[in-house]
Amino acid sequence: MTSSIPTISKKKHLQGPQELLGLYRINQEQLSLIRSHSEEVIPRIETTLDHFYSWMGEHPDLMSFFHSQAALEHVRHMQTLYWKRFMQANIDNDYLEDRRRIGSVHAKIGLPVMFYMGGVSMVYNELIALGRDVIKDRSSASELSRCMTDLLHLDAALICQAFVDKRDELLNEQSQAVLAMSTPVTEIWDGILLLPIVGLVDSKRSEDIMNAVLSSIKTSKAKEFILDISGVGVVDTAVANYLINISKATALMGCRATISGISPAISKTIIQLGIDIGDVNTTSTMMDALSDAFENRGLTLRSAKKSHRSGKR
Amino acid sequence: MQSSVASVQKSGFNSVQKHLIVPLPNNFDGNDIEELEEQILTSLNANKATRGVIMDFAAVQSTDPRDLERLNDCLRAIRLLGRRIALCGINPGVAAVVIRSGLDLHRQQVGIDIDDVLQSLNDA
Numbered sequence: 001m002t003s004s005i006p007t008i009s010k011k012k013h014l015q016g017p018q019e020l021l022g023l024y025r026i027n028q029e030q031l032s033l034i035r036s037h038s039e040e041v042i043p044r045i046e047t048t049l050d051h052f053y054s055w056m057g058e059h060p061d062l063m064s065f066f067h068s069q070a071a072l073e074h075v076r077h078m079q080t081l082y083w084k085r086f087m088q089a090n091i092d093n094d095y096l097e098d099r100r101r102i103g104s105v106h107a108k109i110g111l112p113v114m115f116y117m118g119g120v121s122m123v124y125n126e127l128i129a130l131g132r133d134v135i136k137d138r139s140s141a142s143e144l145s146r147c148m149t150d151l152l153h154l155d156a157a158l159i160c161q162a163f164v165d166k167r168d169e170l171l172n173e174q175s176q177a178v179l180a181m182s183t184p185v186t187e188i189w190d191g192i193l194l195l196p197i198v199g200l201v202d203s204k205r206s207e208d209i210m211n212a213v214l215s216s217i218k219t220s221k222a223k224e225f226i227l228d229i230s231g232v233g234v235v236d237t238a239v240a241n242y243l244i245n246i247s248k249a250t251a252l253m254g255c256r257a258t259i260s261g262i263s264p265a266i267s268k269t270i271i272q273l274g275i276d277i278g279d280v281n282t283t284s285t286m287m288d289a290l291s292d293a294f295e296n297r298g299l300t301l302r303s304a305k306k307s308h309r310s311g312k313r
Numbered sequence: 314m315q316s317s318v319a320s321v322q323k324s325g326f327n328s329v330q331k332h333l334i335v336p337l338p339n340n341f342d343g344n345d346i347e348e349l350e351e352q353i354l355t356s357l358n359a360n361k362a363t364r365g366v367i368m369d370f371a372a373v374q375s376t377d378p379r380d381l382e383r384l385n386d387c388l389r390a391i392r393l394l395g396r397r398i399a400l401c402g403i404n405p406g407v408a409a410v411v412i413r414s415g416l417d418l419h420r421q422q423v424g425i426d427i428d429d430v431l432q433s434l435n436d437a
Contacts, residue, residue, distance in 0.1 A: 210412070214405030221425050245412045251419035252408040254401065254429055279420075 024154045030147035031089040038087035040134040048126040103162025183212035192224040198231030206242030224293035230261030240275045247280040260289035331364040343383045350387040365397030378414035401430040
């Protein structure tokens with residue numbers, strides 16, 4: 001099955017630490033500068049996080065992502081590690097992977113990027129203030145601030161990209177699940193396939209239906225296919241053409257198609273729009289279509305009650 | 314079923330119940346069809362008793378709309394000689410390409426495989 005979410009190919013050469021540092025114009029001297037102040041800043045991170053958690057307490061929407069006090073404490077512990085690692089500024093593959101993992105977790109729990117960025121922005125501002133506290137020289141403080149900003153941009157980009165990638169992945173999984181539910185081709189009898197369609201039919205869905213039906217015909221070697229459209233709300237020229245094409249395609253595989261569930265309203269619409277359905281078989285009810293299919297397969301339905309009675313006579 | 318009654322014609326094609334069986338190669342192109350067309354028409358001309366041609370798509374996994382168009386011309390040429398045409402073994406991917414290219418191949422006699430299409434031809 002094809003993926004429904006278009007993805008931009010991610011160039012492999014922009015995945016490694018050196019390439020990413022180059023892209024964000026961060027050099028080793030800048031990383032050393034951050035690192036050189038880590039020992040002074042790290043012990044004060046807990047105070048910054050106290051402010052952060054008191055800010056979070058004012059936002060019940062944000063707090064709702066943490067189901068227990070233990071979960072909150074775990075996240076705080078992880079956050080302490082996050083900022084320590086940031087100040088240690090050792091940008092290797094492991095560091096990048098850690099940031100990507102964070103984005104992926106945020107996507108899984110559904111934490112909006114807006115909240116993440118709000119939190120980062122708050123801690124970042126406090127870190128900059130801490131930097132100014134520990135460095136008295138104004139220009140050095142300003143240089144440290146610039147280096148931290150660049151590194152934070154890289155961090156945020158990694159986390160947001162991983163967030164988007166994970167969301168795409170989850171959406172694709174959901175699309176596949178919805179697709180499987182929207183094309184439930186079932187072999188209801190030996191050599192007879194049934195597909196009831198509910199909802200709207202567009203070009204993408206008709207393509208999915210065609211693929212699902214043709215694959216089922218190939219596997220089951222079915223000779224009869226019933227496409228029930230009683231649940232299709234609107235049949236216009238485009239939808240009719242999709243349905244006709246599906247019928248033609250099944251015919252090419254040696255399987256006779258019948259479109260059932262044609263209501264009087266749909267029938268009138270087809271005529272008013274001047275749609276030529278060609279030699280496609282149609283019936284008003286699924287029962288009629290099934291009855292025709294049985295007949296074509298040389299099968300007859302007999303009432304067990306009746307034959308039982310006649311047996312008694 | 315067909316193997317017991319199949320005979321090989323001079324053209325190299327098998328013939329079953331007076332129908333020429335033409336297996337199409339995977340990824341056939343215009344040149345392949347031209348070559349096949351020449352052989353089929355020659356064979357039909359030489360064997361007046363042949364009632365029709367069965368194009369077997371079983372080996373064809375993918376195809377190009379232009380080559381299908383060329384195949385359609387070949388089928389029309391066969392029909393002009395007054396012979397029946399039947400198709401069999403069409404794979405889902407090929408069926409989708411046929412529909413997208415707007416060819417009316419579904420109007421031919423179609424079967425799942427050679428036995429199935431022979432059965433349909435006998436019933437018709």
